Amino acid sequence: xxxxVNGEPQALADGSTLAQLVEARLPSTRGVAAAxxxxxxxxxxxxxxxLRDGQAVELLTATQGG
Amino acid sequence: MTDSFxxxxxxxVAGEKLGSRLILGTGGAPSMQVVAEALTASRTxxxxxxxxxxxxxxxxxIVDVLAEHGVRLLPNTAGCRTAREAVTTAxxxxxxxxxxxxxxxxxxxxxxxxxxxxxxxxxAEKLVADGFDVFAYTNDDPVLARHLQRTGCVAVMxxxxxxxxxxxILNPHNIELIVAEATVPVVLDAGVGTAxxxxxAMELGCDAVLLxxxxxxxxxxxxxxxxxxxxxxAGRLAYRAGxxxxxxxxxxxxxxxxxxVL
Numbered sequence: 045x046x047x048x049v050n051g052e053p054q055a056l057a058d059g060s061t062l063a064q065l066v067e068a069r070l071p072s073t074r075g076v077a078a079a080x081x082x083x084x085x086x087x088x089x090x091x092x093x094x095l096r097d098g099q100a101v102e103l104l105t106a107t108q109g110g
Numbered sequence: 111m112t113d114s115f116x117x118x119x120x121x122x123v124a125g126e127k128l129g130s131r132l133i134l135g136t137g138g139a140p141s142m143q144v145v146a147e148a149l150t151a152s153r154t155x156x157x158x159x160x161x162x163x164x165x166x167x168x169x170x171x172i173v174d175v176l177a178e179h180g181v182r183l184l185p186n187t188a189g190c191r192t193a194r195e196a197v198t199t200a201x202x203x204x205x206x207x208x209x210x211x212x213x214x215x216x217x218x219x220x221x222x223x224x225x226x227x228x229x230x231x232x233x234a235e236k237l238v239a240d241g242f243d244v245f246a247y248t249n250d251d252p253v254l255a256r257h258l259q260r261t262g263c264v265a266v267m268x269x270x271x272x273x274x275x276x277x278x279i280l281n282p283h284n285i286e287l288i289v290a291e292a293t294v295p296v297v298l299d300a301g302v303g304t305a306x307x308x309x310x311a312m313e314l315g316c317d318a319v320l321l322x323x324x325x326x327x328x329x330x331x332x333x334x335x336x337x338x339x340x341x342x343x344a345g346r347l348a349y350r351a352g353x354x355x356x357x358x359x360x361x362x363x364x365x366x367x368x369x370x371v372l
Contacts (some may be wrong), residue, residue, distance in 0.1 A: 050163045069165065075173045076164050077206035084201045102163065104202055106173050108145060109137040109160025110186035110213060110322060 045097035056095060063090035066103060075105050119346070121318055123295045124211065124243040124264040126182075129155040131312070132342045133184070133297065134335070135322025138274075142170045144331050149179045152325065152335035158184045158213050161203050173207070184245065186213035191226070193233035200237055212237065213267070213320075215247040223273040227254050231261065238262040247299050250280070252287040255296075265294050267320060270311065271301025274323045278307040282314055289315035305334075305341035312345025313353065 046055055049069065056065065062085055066073050078085045079102040085093055095101070121128045134154045139145045149157070159172050176183055185203035190196035193216060200212040216233055218226035225248050237244050238261055245265040246258045255266045268288050271277035278301060279285060289296050298311035299320040308319045319342055328334035 050165070075171065075206050077161070077202040079198065079202060082198065084198060084205060087205055103165070104161050104206065105164040106159040106171075106183065106185060106203070106207060107162040107166075108139060108142075108172050109162070110135040110158035110188045110215070 045095070047095055047098065048100045050101070050103055060095050061091055062093035062095060062101070065095065065101065066090060069103060077104050078102065079104070119350070121295060123245075123317075128182070128318075129153075130339070130342075131318040131346055132308070132339055133158065133318055133320040134325065135186075135320065136172060136326070137188070137322045138326035139331065140326075142172070142175055144326065145172070146175055146179070147332040148325050148335040149175070149181060150335075151332040152339050154181060154339075156184050157181045158186045158320070158322075160186055160188045161199050161206070182211075183207055183209055184211050184213050185209065186247075187215045187233075188213075190216050190233075191218070191229070192216065193229045193236065196229070196233040197236050197240075200233075200242060201240070204242070210241060211243045211245065213245045213247060214263075217273075225249050225269070227251070230254075231257055234258055234261045234263055245297065250284040250288070252284055252291060255288045256291060259292065259294055263294060265297050265317075266292065267297040267299035269300040270298050270307060273300045275301055276303030276324060277301055278303055279310055279314070282310065285311070285314045285316065292317075302338075305337040308338050309341040309345035309348070312342055313348050315349055318342075 045058055081100055121131050130153050132152055132154050133156045134152055135158045136145050157176055187196040187199040190199055196216045216226050216229040217223045234244050234246055244263040246263040247267045248254055250268045258266050270279035295317035297318045297320050298316040302308050302321040302324045311319050325331050325335045
């Protein structure tokens with residue numbers, strides 16, 4: 045299946061979870077939050093969150109600003 | 111030394127005591143090293159951070175740097191243009207960082223970066239209902255500040271001037287009006303260009319000052335951070351001390367009696 049992650053296309057094995065995606069993309073999950081199709085996907089539910097074809101994932105963290 | 115020096119004059123916001131009345135933003139600093147030096151020099155206890163895509167910087171984690179300095183995080187919704195965006199960003203910040211505190215920022219356009227009052231109030235209502243401690247970045251409008259306060263925001267943060275402009279406090283009368291009605295801390299947020307602006311904010315009765323660019327874009331950020339800390343302290347002391355009234359004519363400070371005839 046194909047999804048977008050932070051605005052870029054990404055191919056992913058069917059049945060992949062959000063937890064697997066985060067682990068593959070980022071060095072650490074600390075301080076990271078995720079939104080799927082514009083809605084918050086709480087950290088506590090990542091291991092059960094099975095991604096679907098066409099979904100848009102945003103992986104976010106704190107950065108300098110404000 | 112009088113009693114007034116001994117009393118604990120700490121800022122209390124959302125039930126928490128903060129060790130400084132200077133709140134720093136971290137945006138605009140050329141490196142994390144500069145941020146770290148500014149944090150130390152400012153003696154701040156609270157710092158705002160933005161929520162952005164992960165994995166785009168390699169300059170270390172701002173969260174780690176703040177933790178090392180014992181500085182509390184105040185995530186913000188900078189860049190949001192609608193209540194919906196701001197609420198979602200606040201929820202993401204809470205999930206990522208484990209804090210209910212949020213600096214709510216909903217700007218109307220990129221040109222002025224002025225708060226959009228309609229979207230701001232709408233977002234504040236939703237976030238307060240969702241259990242957030244909302245620090246509302248707002249216009250220097252006493253009526254809007256009143257609404258935000260009634261909504262349950264834990265602090266109202268009127269701008270002195272547009273973000274990053276360094277124009278100082280354009281409408282000190284409005285800031286005084288906001289302070290006069292305040293039932294929650296008032297934080298002068300945005301517009302500070304140099305130390306005297308921060309001192310004036312405190313002299314007007316603000317409970318704290320939040321600034322970023324004035325420090326991070328100064329020629330020497332750490333020096334300016336130290337200047338801001340001193341200015342906030344001086345302004346607060348002057349406010350508590352009570353300034354003399356302005357007079358149209360001179361008033362001699364030397365005795366007028368006992369003058370010799372020469």
